[in-house]
Amino acid sequence: MAVEWAGSGPELLFTIDRDSGAGLRTQLEEQFRDAIRGGRLAGGEKLPSSRELAGALGLSRGLVQDCYAQLQAEGYLTSRPGSATRVAAAAGLPRPTPPPPSPPTRPRPAIADFRHGVPDLRLAPREDWAWAIREVCRTAPNTAFDYGDPIGDQHLREVLAAYLRRVRAVAATAGQVVVCTGMAQAFGLVLRALAAGGVDTLAFEDPGTAGSTTGQANAAGLAAVPVPVDEAGLDVEALDRSGARAVLVTPAHQWPTGVVLAGHRRQELLAWARRRDGVVIEDDYDAEFRYDRDPVGSLQGLDPDRVVSLGTVSKSLAPALRLGWLVAPERLVPALARDKLVTDRGSPGLDQLALALLIESGRYDRHLRRARTEYAARRRTLVDALAAHAPGLRVTGLAAGFHAILHLPPGAVEQEVIDQARQRGVGLYGLARMHQVPGPHPPRLILGFGDTPEHTIAPGIVAVADLLRG
Ligand SMILES: Cc1ncc(COP(=O)(O)O)c(C=O)c1O
Structure with missing residues (x-):
């Protein structure tokens, strides 16, 4: 489709060589013909007015008008009284053949979809974000529009440090906080800093996010090894045997089993880190989304010298904002800052100020309270529906987040349950594919409720209850 320019005409990259000996109008006409034939200017595209183009190229307006008239006569351009000159629809390259239709995306299941990993995008705080951006644009000094500190705006780092101290018991000062493009970038920065410091192997939880973790580790020059997770979280003895000197963990709510890293394991893990350097x-x-009465604080707060904590607004606000942070021991910060500078010169400055404002104004907490209430209601509905229609099945991992683990009866075949449920209009997802170490693994489903409207939960469970019971 031709680009429609609003307001004044578009700029054109044309050059006029006054020393070439060729006539100025000839040069201009030739450049138009070439641009149209070569596809740089598409059929229907609006051209600058003769006055604008003459001004931009230092030519007389009459010369440009003559050029336009000539190209109209040749069929390259069209113009109607009172409207802009345009490239003729039939001129230029033949329309590219449309790409073959992409395979149809799988329709969302008709009754319920228990997909996981995404918050409810309908809850994204559009009004709050728009308010914060408007306030920032209205009140920020001109310097806020300059390149900023590559590790993040000082004010946001102070706000985040205070917030994380208050809510997560993170031991943080602004100097230890690096603002990043989501957890994904934070993780990459940390891996590269560790690799530069001589770490060559990263351990990660199994089951877990093997694909992306291994990909990022390998890209940073590290080997990646899976370490099993049991009912108490990461198996620290197995970690010790792995030979790794760095490990990625999800202690507050293990992804995907939902297990909380047990107190004794926390101590063992930190002892491992000290022993192994x-x-x-x-x-x-x-x-942010905990439902138990005794929320577990961050691991980082227990040993700030050995733990790097990664956070994100992808679940609390929306993934599209691409805002996250890391809290690192001070010795790592210079390397992280250099890397961040080279990578992207710092995260978007105005968005950082908007996030600081959301937190300081209390709107961030208010949004979290609303979202937590919504997710808690869905979680209750899910638990009740399972108790009523698939009684006796174990449901675990409910302490936080927006997914639960349903343990299918022994002998159930995870994939068969998933396939049959799909035929009945219910999206179920299994845990087997998240294991790196080959099974057999007990049949389990991850029941996400972040993006599952509450009114669909019970009908979804009812529709597949007999499959779940085995
Ligand atoms: C385990 C885990 N951690 C963190 C994130 C968030 O990553 P990001 O902040 O890059 O969106 C995700 C995203 O799905 C995830 O699955």
Whole structure:
């Protein structure tokens, strides 16, 4: 489709060589013909007015008008009285053949979809974000529009440090906080800093996010090894045997089993880090959504010298904002800052100020309270529906976040349950594919309710209850 320019005409990259000996109008006409034939100017595209183009190229307006008239006569351009000159629809390159239709995306299941990993995008705080951006644009000094500190705006880092101290018991000062493009970038920065410091192997939880973790580790020059998770979280003895000197963990709510890293395991993990001169990378991805009465604080708060904590607004506000942070021991910050500078010169400055304003104004907490209430209601509905229609099945991992683990009866075949449920209009997802170490693994489903409207939960469970009971 031709680009429609609003207001004044578009700029054109044409050059006029006054020393070439060729006539000025000839040069201009030739450049138009070439641009149209070569596809740089598409059929229907609006051209600058003769006055604008003459001004931009230092030509007389009459010369440009003559050029336009000539190209109209040749069929390259069209113009109607009172409207802009345009490239003729039939001129230029033949329309590219449309790409073959992409395979149809799988329709969302008709009754309920228990997909996981995404918050409810309908809850994204559009009004709050728009308010914060408007306030920032209205009140920020001109210097806020300059390049900023690559590790993040000082004010946001102070606000985040205070917030994380208050809510997550993170031991943070602004100097330890690096603002990043989501957890994904934070993780990459940490891996590269560790690799530069001689770490060559990263351990990660199994089951877990093997694909992206291994990909990022390998890209940073590290090997990645899976370490099993049991009912108490990461198996620290197995970690010790792995030979790794860094480990990525989700202690507050293990992804995907939902297990909370037990107190004794926390101590063992930190002891491992001290003994090995190792580093624990804590992914605190959904810590904002806890439903138990005794929320677990961050691991980082227990040993700020050995733990790097990673956070994100992807679950609390929306993934599209691409805002996150890391809290690192001070010795790592210079390397992280250099890397961040080279990578992107710092995260978007106005968005950082908007996030600081949301937190300081209390709107962030207010949004979290609303979202938490909504997710808690869905969680209750899910638990009640399972108790009523698939009684006796174990449901675990409910302390936080927006997914639960349903343990299917022994002998159930995870994939068969998923396939049959799909035929009945219910999206179910299994845990087997999240294991790196080959099974057999007990049949389990991850029941996400972040993006599952509450009114669909009970009908979804009813529709597949007989499959779940085995
Ligand atoms: C385990 C885990 N941690 C963190 C995130 C968030 O990553 P980001 O902040 O880059 O969106 C995700 C995203 O799905 C995730 O699955």
